[in-house]
Amino acid sequence: MPVGRQASEPAGVTSRVWPSGGQHLWPSGGSSSVQSHARGHLVYAATGVLTVHTDRGTSVVPANRIAWTPAGSTHRHRAHGDTDMRVVFLAPSLAGRLPDRPAVFLATGLAREVVLALSGPHHHGGTEPGYSRSARARLLRVLVDELREAQEQPLYLPEPRDDRLRAMARVLTETPEDNSSMAELGRTIGAGSRTLSRLMRNELGMTFYEWRTQLRIHHALVLLAEGHDITHTAHACGWANPSGFIAAFTHLIGSTPGRYRAGRHGAADSS
Incomplete structure (x- = not known):
């Protein structure tokens, strides 16, 4: 630089x-x-x-x-x-x-x-x-x-400050395929779901579902860039089937993962 x-x-x-x-x-x-x-x-x-x-x-x-x-x-x-x-x-x-x-x-x-x-x-x-x-x-x-x-895009994932959210973020980052509920994750890290919901709303400005979906799409972009196919990427990021992954990816990125992976993902696909 x-x-x-x-x-x-x-x-x-x-x-x-x-x-x-x-x-x-x-x-x-x-x-x-x-x-x-x-x-x-x-x-x-x-x-x-x-x-x-x-x-x-x-x-x-x-x-x-x-x-x-x-x-x-x-x-x-x-x-x-x-x-x-x-x-x-x-x-x-x-x-x-x-x-x-x-x-x-x-x-x-x-x-x-x-x-x-x-x-x-x-x-x-x-x-x-x-x-x-x-x-x-x-x-x-x-x-x-x-x-x-241009519209600001939801591809910036804020870093939690609270130790409980940091612990949950580590679990979700290391195992994005984990479909545990917020309550189940909370029991693992020693925090109640109501407390975690409040912390996410106050610190991150999003719900648990929104946060986990963004984190998973982040991971999916990396996997697609590294050459993995859509089915592998969907399962590795926690979707039971590719169709759910495709819908979430398209909603957030503005292009299907297939078009994105093929290189046809310019601005025209994201309008």
Whole structure:
């Protein structure tokens, strides 16, 4: 990454970086160091799937979404499947128009093309993409306008603060196929279902069903990126049959898992 605190670049990563952003080609399973930046930045996976981990939660970034990480947020990236990661940094004047927390947005066709143009390999002297400063400023304004108009996507999973919710999150993350009820999980971790419901509502702003479904879809995106078929993915994520998985996936992602896995998952599928 071009700005901020970081360790040396992980082995196997090919990068083109400059002050305004850049491109990182990650092998499947590649992970960045823990880092933070003085400016907020957007990341987009032109191919593959990214997860962005912060101390506030995890964002999953398939190829029809753009993730936002505010300035100063400690974070790391991980690639699932061979991943072409694009990065665009924003000046404070533009960053102030986006949320002050991590978020995931729909990548409209225009937003996607702007990110690719600003982070592509066509650059002068290896320092910046081939646009004048004023042209880049105009493109960045268009990009932020597109994101503000796009619906924020439910692909950001907040990190629980309460120890009881953290314990339940560990169980659900390690065994997403587990169909235990909230009451059954509560007995395992020593908390009542009424208490857990209140904590989830207050801390996470969602129900147990919504939380577990999002967590499972996160896991499904990773499995699909790693080449697993739909039936295996459905069962590994807790669905008894593929049809229920397909319905939940389509509702959350805006594309069937079959179309997504085949690569036909651009913004047009998510409108």
